[in-house]
Amino acid sequence: MLRHLRIIRVFVAASTQQELAYHANFAISLLNALLKLATGWLGLVIVFEQVDALNGWDYAAALAVLGVYLLVGALRDLVLAPSLNQLAGLEGDIWQGTFDFVLLRPANTQFLVSVRQWQIFAVFDVVMALLVIAAACAQITLTAANLLAFLLLLTGGVITIYAMMLIFSSLLFWSPGFLFTWVFDGIFQMARYPVGIYPGALGLLLTWVIPIGIITTVPAQALTGDISAEMMLATLIFAVVALAVASLLFRRATNRYASASS
Amino acid sequence: MNHRGGWALIRSTWLSWMEQRTFFFLVAFGWMVPPLIYLFVWATVAGESTVGGMTRDAFICYYLVLSFVNQVTYSQTNWTVGDMIRMGDFNRLLLYPMSPTYNTLASEFAGKAVMLSFVVPVILGLGLLLRPEVALSPAGIAAFLPTLLLAWLLRFLWGYWLALLAFWLTRTDALLALQDALVFVLAGQVAPVAVLPGFIQTLAVLLPFRYMIGFPVEVLLGQLAVGELLLGFGLQVGWLLVAWILFRILWRRGLRHYEAVGG
Numbered sequence: 001m002l003r004h005l006r007i008i009r010v011f012v013a014a015s016t017q018q019e020l021a022y023h024a025n026f027a028i029s030l031l032n033a034l035l036k037l038a039t040g041w042l043g044l045v046i047v048f049e050q051v052d053a054l055n056g057w058d059y060a061a062a063l064a065v066l067g068v069y070l071l072v073g074a075l076r077d078l079v080l081a082p083s084l085n086q087l088a089g090l091e092g093d094i095w096q097g098t099f100d101f102v103l104l105r106p107a108n109t110q111f112l113v114s115v116r117q118w119q120i121f122a123v124f125d126v127v128m129a130l131l132v133i134a135a136a137c138a139q140i141t142l143t144a145a146n147l148l149a150f151l152l153l154l155t156g157g158v159i160t161i162y163a164m165m166l167i168f169s170s171l172l173f174w175s176p177g178f179l180f181t182w183v184f185d186g187i188f189q190m191a192r193y194p195v196g197i198y199p200g201a202l203g204l205l206l207t208w209v210i211p212i213g214i215i216t217t218v219p220a221q222a223l224t225g226d227i228s229a230e231m232m233l234a235t236l237i238f239a240v241v242a243l244a245v246a247s248l249l250f251r252r253a254t255n256r257y258a259s260a261s262s
Numbered sequence: 263m264n265h266r267g268g269w270a271l272i273r274s275t276w277l278s279w280m281e282q283r284t285f286f287f288l289v290a291f292g293w294m295v296p297p298l299i300y301l302f303v304w305a306t307v308a309g310e311s312t313v314g315g316m317t318r319d320a321f322i323c324y325y326l327v328l329s330f331v332n333q334v335t336y337s338q339t340n341w342t343v344g345d346m347i348r349m350g351d352f353n354r355l356l357l358y359p360m361s362p363t364y365n366t367l368a369s370e371f372a373g374k375a376v377m378l379s380f381v382v383p384v385i386l387g388l389g390l391l392l393r394p395e396v397a398l399s400p401a402g403i404a405a406f407l408p409t410l411l412l413a414w415l416l417r418f419l420w421g422y423w424l425a426l427l428a429f430w431l432t433r434t435d436a437l438l439a440l441q442d443a444l445v446f447v448l449a450g451q452v453a454p455v456a457v458l459p460g461f462i463q464t465l466a467v468l469l470p471f472r473y474m475i476g477f478p479v480e481v482l483l484g485q486l487a488v489g490e491l492l493l494g495f496g497l498q499v500g501w502l503l504v505a506w507i508l509f510r511i512l513w514r515r516g517l518r519h520y521e522a523v524g525g
Contacts, residue, residue: 038443054303
């Protein structure tokens, strides 16, 4: 465990050095974080200018979903996306056959591919997301129990998004030319609104198959105290199962890997 | 002008991109999601009543057409030209025995042909699935095509002059990101312009962004009175002229300023 933390520290330091070499990135990342905040917030304000509730979701509840969406997205951009992109992205390790160098390292492969690249300026996004969540909290009566449930389910959500990203990345071993991760990124955009606005089958699909509902809607519901104990338990079990399936799939995928060229 | 060479370039770009079509299909899919989100958001808001004079079906039609217009007018060239100037790949373009315009045309036509071959069937499928009731007038359809063409030119040239600032600045992608945010709010993506709140609506009508995406959609669906239509058309042409002038000035000055790097 201590060794893993030490490895993470080295990766963070190396990535930070790389990124700080480009001064302009600082200002541009800050601008992008502000734009994400502004467009996300306007997307809610304009809608709630017209109605008081969106399928039962009032402004505060929808703001909480937006905050969780921004927070989970920021954590994804901080480490999961850059790391897995190096594995399964455009001209990544699987694509180019350089995955050999990861396999040869004396540490757990799944651990390495998941944490090796950090995009440190995503910290701006984390701050903006926390501001949005705080703004949502200011509009509701927050109890300690709700906050605790929120933190628990947020952890479940982060585990779930990691599992999904690992599954989509692993699929690349079977079909190296198809960027499966982009499919997930596209669908994840839908998580910025409560999953309840998507009709019938699509809503169910987005909760239990490509579980963006579990990733953002459910933690937000916990914050506003709008969730049953059964649903909480079900999503936590889902998160654990998803992580186990993802790890298993990743192991099978790496066993398939046959390097590229010579 | 070397038209034969230009045509060959367009053809070869199209063929090679068609070969990598899954990549472009994925990009097109990513661009389709935001209009779909707002389709569901506004369909939910409208419910059984109307919002800003639009019914649930009107919102569904609006966003289905919008995702088509968005795809037609979106220019990926704008994002690459700044990088090419910065990295020095631009040298190669300038040395071709034909105008660099052909390179741009090649990627525009090739990209559009490939992506639309994915997007159009998806939109038609969604239309069949959601079955919105819609009445299109011949006048709307007739006015749609010219406004769509102008919208494409405007969005392209507007992004291009921003990208040409790369001759002087190192990171124009920040400007393009800002532009995308403005497009999101003001071009009719987050909500049809008619539904935007007062002050933002005035901005949307006056600034160029609505004329890149939302305007042709409103025209096709017959949401505008004759006066609004003429005003919109005038503003669209006016902003296109502004974009064209800025593009010409920046192109000439930029080329003179350009010092090849790498290559």
